[in-house]
Amino acid sequence: MRTTTPSQDFIRGIWIENPVLVQMLGLCPALAVTNSVKNALAMSAATFFVICCSSVLISSCKRLIPTEVRIAAYILVIASFVTLADMLLQAYSPVQHKELGAFIALIVVNCMILGRQEAFSAKNTVLRSLLDAAGTGIGFTIALVMLGGFREILGTGTFLEIPLFGANFEPWVVMVLPAGGFLTLGFILLAMGFFEARKIAKKSS
């Protein structure tokens, strides 16, 4: 029996069970396209589109899909929406599409999306699946924007390409390089762990 309320389904994906920062899913895009906030937002938008559409569709058809082939069916559905996202982005925002490159197509192997279908959409109503998907998508966006913001501010001194510190700021180039991606996510996780530990210490004292 489902014991969570609809609002819980929505909120859970945003932070407590944040797909990137807590569940460690979808790391490939999270690190690869977050060298600027603009890219992070574009990727998040595309992923949001795919996860919501997939969840809705799969939830509506859940009785029609036999268990044996469910994973294959989910993948087909997700792949279709990814193709749509890819085509639409290429047609209407070609510069952004070039920036994100192959990583739009890689949304199809984002464990997070398949995970939500398997864990939730296959067993719940359309509305709740949509809430769950939206919450997860928003959580993904938050994580990516955090990473992107950190990396862009330190790595180029800008936010959404608006210079923040004037012309003489010495950017930390490493932040927009792959090593910077790993280090930034590691640092964010460390910070989260630190605050978690402090919270627990406060509770027990």
Next chain:
Amino acid sequence: MTDSIVRVTASPHLRSTESTTKIMWSVVISLLPVVASSVFFFGPGALFILLACCAGCLLAERCFGSRPGSIADGSAMITGLLLGLTLPPGFPLWMAFLGGAFGMVFGKIIFGGLGQNIFNPSLVGRAFLQAAFPVAITTWPAKPEHWSMFQGDIFAVPLFSPAMDAVTEATPLGNLKFGDDPIVTPIFDLFFGTTGGSLGETSALLLLLGGLYLALRGHLNWHIPVSIFVSVFLFSGLFFTLGISPFPPLFMLFSGGLMLGAIYMATDMVTSPVTNRGCWIFGFGIGLLVTLIRIWGGLPEGVMYAILLMNAMVPFIDRATQPQLFGSTPKDGSKKEVRAPTGEVLSDEFPVPVSVQVPEREEVSTFKLIATLALTGALAGLLIALVDQHTRPVIDKYRAEQLQKAVYEVLPGTASYTTYYRVGEVLSPTLPEAATASEYKRVHIGYDVAGQIKGVAIERGEPGFQDVIQLIFGYDPQTATLLGMKVLESKETPGLGDKIFKDQAFVDQFFTGPRPPLAAVKAGAGKGRANEIDAITGATISSEAVVDIINHALQEWMPVLDRGIPRAPLDSLDEEAKR
């Protein structure tokens, strides 16, 4: 019966006078001559840089370190000193401080502190600084007029760019590798330290003396530096004799950070292998990597990377060189076999019973499975095809526009162009039957309003510094000059390599009609010849890649272009021009 001559204590009974603190401070002492020489050669600024690094390390240890007494034992001090010695004179203090803190936190504290880190913390800090501030860390300011003046802009405001000196001095390695007139700095200068370079790199003599002191006191495993020196000598000697490297072996040994790295960084007891055999493998690995990176890599120095990479391999090396323990299973792998009832061999770590039964489930008809998938697939395909109808024209139009823009940009004055494919050895405007466009190379020929041939636009991509650089350039076969160049795709380092398209002065050079085959020369050092292109300072590899791409493309296309370039097809001429 009181004062017993027999004392009863618990073991150990023989205590060495060594302690971590003593060892650390003896290392500091051995470094003092080098520190003094850095101040001697580079002025008081050197001392400030060293202090800034130490301050960063000590502060990090104080704030984040978890072991008591970890400051007094001198390990943080050493990390700071060694990091400082790898930095160039004139390096901004705030960056040095940051490097020290970073190296300490992410190279040591996060692994659990002293004795548990994998990577050398000073080098972690340096690698961070190299990646974060590539321009500042490869700028060696020229020696000032008076010794006591500060070089560079070491007091730059934190987080803001340091002022760049107009005059810089190249290091011996940089000179030989990138210089236009490569000179091999005499060994005498390298040995005694009268050359440019980073703070602790210059005097090989003092470094060796310091190392000798430590070795005699038993605080340094001499196997490591010796194996590094031997392997560098052998490998660089080999490549030098074969003529593929400009670096003589002795030069390799005494230049750059090799002495400092081999004696002080690679020998860090925590991050080097346990056994002597392992140390030799470690040393040889470092030697090989240093030689390869120095000869073929994009940066002039590779000691830091070589050591870090071998640090990563140390756990592996330790496993592989584990000494045989008495009584354990023989090394040839003849372990006692554990067999399951079914006869299948199980590893002794997975004693899982094989006879676990899975309950039978009701069979779903295969037809239904396939039908579901097929239906899903078909619906998906249909939906996508529909959207594709809608978006394909938009995408194709954009692509065509971009290509046209690029062609017009590199062939100034064109009014129209036609794409020709290389079919065999001739240019053909159409592809052979049932051929795919991606299998054929192509060029675009631009024509002006009157239908005269303006030039040929050729696209090509080759690896630059980071990844492939894709560019298009215009060439006039009649005058054999270049008409223009445009970088289409590049992933070069932001702030350095990406200047190949961001630096207008660099790009403009290709529009002034240089005569291929092109040659990239250091800015300001050119002889004014018609084929020279001034490289971007600090982005030599990227600049040279651009030049190479153009030269290689022309090499490839000359035979075909020499056969004659097709005139404009009549129907593409302007109505006006026809009359």
Next chain:
Amino acid sequence: MNDQTLFSIFFSAMIVNNFTLALFLGLCPFMGVSARVETALRMGLANIFVLVLTSLSAWFLNTFVLESFPFLRIISFIIVVASLVQIVEMVVKKLSPTLFRQLGIYLPLMTTNCAIFGLAIFQTNRGYGFLQGLIFAIGAGLGLTLALVLMASIRETTELSSVPALAKGTGLTLIIAGILSLSFMGFAGML
């Protein structure tokens, strides 16, 4: 047709633009698979096998089928990858049940491994020919294995260290990955 030489494609895929440390592909096994070198090695080898097969299939599809239906690229690629992984799973299960158990969930997880799908996409975008794609797959696979083995051996050692609590697990792994990525930058410009 891509202009790169075979050697530069191989060296770039394996070292200079390592799939894991520079392109962020294949992170799931990288972060999670093991603190055991043997398992990492075998995982890497299984990956190489699947990568090579994927490269061949992608080239085949691109040349003969997808010219007419380019929009079906993503769907067809993922179907191919899923099928290949299924086949490899069955083969491993038959040949070495121990290995099958050791790899556990990570074998079917190769379907959602960005590296395998990513290889197909990169190969297409860069216009690699048959041989180029093959060399690309081998280089990428070796690079993945190298990264996996390095990470596994380092983690084996750090398991015994007194890592601060907030860094235990993924935090430390990411920092190690960052330092490895920094170290591999030494190979830039080698081609």
